[in-house]
Amino acid sequence: MTTSKWNGVAGAAEGEAVLVVGGAGGGAADDAGGAVAPVTRAAVVAEARRWIGTPYRHQASLMGVGCDCLGLVRGVWRALIGPEPETPPGYSPDWAEAGGGEALALAAARHLVPIDPATARPGDVLLFRWRSTTPAKHAAILIAPDRFVHAHEGAAVSEGHLGAWWRARVSHGFGFPGVEG
DSSP states (O other): OOOOBSSOOTTOOTTOOOOBOOOTTSOEEOTTSOOEEOEEHHHHHHHHHHTTTOOBOTTOEETTTEEOHHHHHHHHHHHHTOOOSSOOOOOOTTHHHHHOSOHHHHHHHHHSEEEOGGGOOTTOEEEEOSSTTSOOOEEEEEEETTEEEEOOTTSOSEEEEOOHHHHTTEEEEEEOTTEEO
16 A cells, blocks of 8 residues: 655655555555455546535635645545545645646646546546646546536535636646546
8 A cells, every 4th residue: 555645755846745645556445444445437526526515715625614626636535545644734825826836736647647638537637727827726526528526715615617718727637546437
């Protein structure tokens, strides 16, 4: 089994967001520590939808209590893959502008499965950048070819339409490792 961390990963720059997710091969063990069940795209979609209505709370990741866009992805991971052994470091709402670089995308690329965003399927993670000159700083989980679930400031976790405005801002695509289907 691999370990999960958010910081202190070899090769990561100081202050860089690092997402390391555990559970070699994907799947969640039963409560008795039994066999690992495969994770399906349908399970990712269903879990993402369970978060709908969770209030936006910067840096949080607790269904029904609060989360931000990264917290949503982390929460879906925990529900389907297993616990995070380390809490992510604090980050400010303007972390991407302040730190520069593609911290979110680089972290995701080290620990999720990079895909061409044009081939993304339900259950995949999409990253967005607000302007072509800024780093990606928003994440969502695709739940249908033209729908996604995301958390954004000022609103509860919601389902959104992946229309022209959002498609123009997709910068990266990733799959959860070990997802079947």
